[in-house]
Amino acid sequence: MLTKKSGLKVVALLEAIKGLVSLIVGFGIHELAGQNIQVILENLLRHFHLNPANELPGILLEKASLLTPENLNLVVIGAGVYAIIRLVEAYGLWFGLLWTEWFALVSGAIYVPFEIYEVIQHQNDLSVAVLTINLAVVAYMYSVIREHKKDTENKPNQQ
Known part of the structure; x- marks a missing residue:
């Protein structure tokens, strides 16, 4: 992993x-x-x-x-x-700049509706692969940001 x-x-x-x-x-x-x-x-x-x-x-x-x-x-x-x-x-x-994690999440998510449309209109291996990779990146970036948020929420409790 x-x-x-x-x-x-x-x-x-x-x-x-x-x-x-x-x-x-x-x-x-x-x-x-x-x-x-x-x-x-x-x-x-x-x-x-x-x-x-x-x-x-x-x-x-x-x-x-x-x-x-x-x-x-x-x-x-x-x-x-x-x-x-x-x-x-x-x-x-x-x-590891934090703002680029948010940027990667947002910029990847923006393309998802267009990629879904492309898969529906012209289903081929390339359009499915592009959508799959982008969804994986968006999901990963979301988990990274969520982990950051959880870490910051837990820090005050540890003091």
């Missing part, structure tokens, strides 16, 4: 990975500015022998078609802001 400290480090690593992936995606999109992203993505899917008619490659192609030169900068800025938030959260969880 995970200790509280090691559990927070696991969540911190998960958040850091999300932040780094967001940075990579943001820089990748920025590098592709001015190019036809749809064609590049189609070539990439072909290179990896993925059928664009399948569900996940089809979703990627659909989303790529929404990227225009006008909104590309907003997507890059959004990816950067998301990455900074996730990396700050990871840092705080790694070093």
Whole structure:
């Protein structure tokens, strides 16, 4: 079983990975500015022998078609802001900062209704896995915060 400290480090690593992936995606999109992203993505899917008619490659192609030169900068800025938030959260969880425990709980819980909707609308292994992992993180962060509260309530009684 995970200790509280090691559990927070696991969540911190998960958040850091999300932040780094967001940075990579943001820089990748920025590098592709001015190019036809749809064609590049189609070539990439072909290179990896993925059928664009399948569900996940089809979703990627659909989303790529929404990227225009006008909104590309907003997507890059959004990816950067998301990455900074996730990396700050990871840092705080790694070093046991109390406010990041609350932040992890709230930021994870915000996504749950959207993830449930996604599972209902497009039930696939990825959407179920994302929901399951997020629910586990939210439940874990709730238990950590509840344990903190219990510890603070018991401290005055011990004196």
